[in-house]
Amino acid sequence: MTAAASEALTAVLVRHGETPLTPHGAYSGSGVPGPSLTETGRAQAAGAARLVAGFGDVLYPDLAPPSAIIASPMVRTQETAAAVAGATGLSVRTDDRAAECNFGDWEGLTPAEIDVRWPGERQVWHTDGTIAAPGGGESTADVGVRTAELLADLRAEFAGQTVLVIAHAVSIRSMLGRALLAAPGGWWRLRLAPASTSVVQVHPDGFTQVLAAGLPCGA
Secondary structure (H helix, E strand, O other), rough: OOOHHHHHHEEEEEEEOOOHHHHHOOOOOOOOOOOOOHHHHHHHHHHHHHHHOEEEEOEEEOOOOOOEEEEOOOOOHHEEEEEEHHHOOEEEEEHHHHOOOOHHHHHOOOOHHHHHHHOOOHHHHHOOOOOOOOOOOOOOEEEEEEHHHHHHHHHHOOOOEEEEEEHHHHHHHHHHHHHHOOHHHHHOOOOOOOOOEEEEOOOOOOOOOOEEEEEEOOO
């Protein structure tokens, strides 16, 4: 392990597996606790668990193996985290800051349904990144603020260690996007398939590197 890596947090960011809403592209946020994983989603979670269990050995042997699991409170992430815990022998700690974006009135709706009811607003929400979803929702920039706080706290607590963070498409994109110094309106360009894995390193001065983005689970 290099001197720089010995002081950095390595955060392995795992998106949850497929839910019934995933194949339809429906907006599934943090406004409700569900849905649960599908059978396919459970297989994907198992694949992701096998992948991250090899971190610090088969993958990135120069870095520390995982020492903690942090998960969003949503049902789908808790189920994915349970699979990861089973593969690694680690316990799961829940942190609300890893939760998915709150999509407000868009919760559970497909893109086509949103576009009929709020013509043009969804496109602006994506490409601007600072506009909140209607009905008490969040902007992607809002999500980036809380995930940045999460990573900073994890860096302080787990310096030199590897932490597995089980989260969601928007919350993971926000961590990757901020690391790349990209504007919030560009974060949606990062493709993160269900149960994919991304890796960032957060150094003591706040400098963050992206080691990987969207590695497939191999399920």
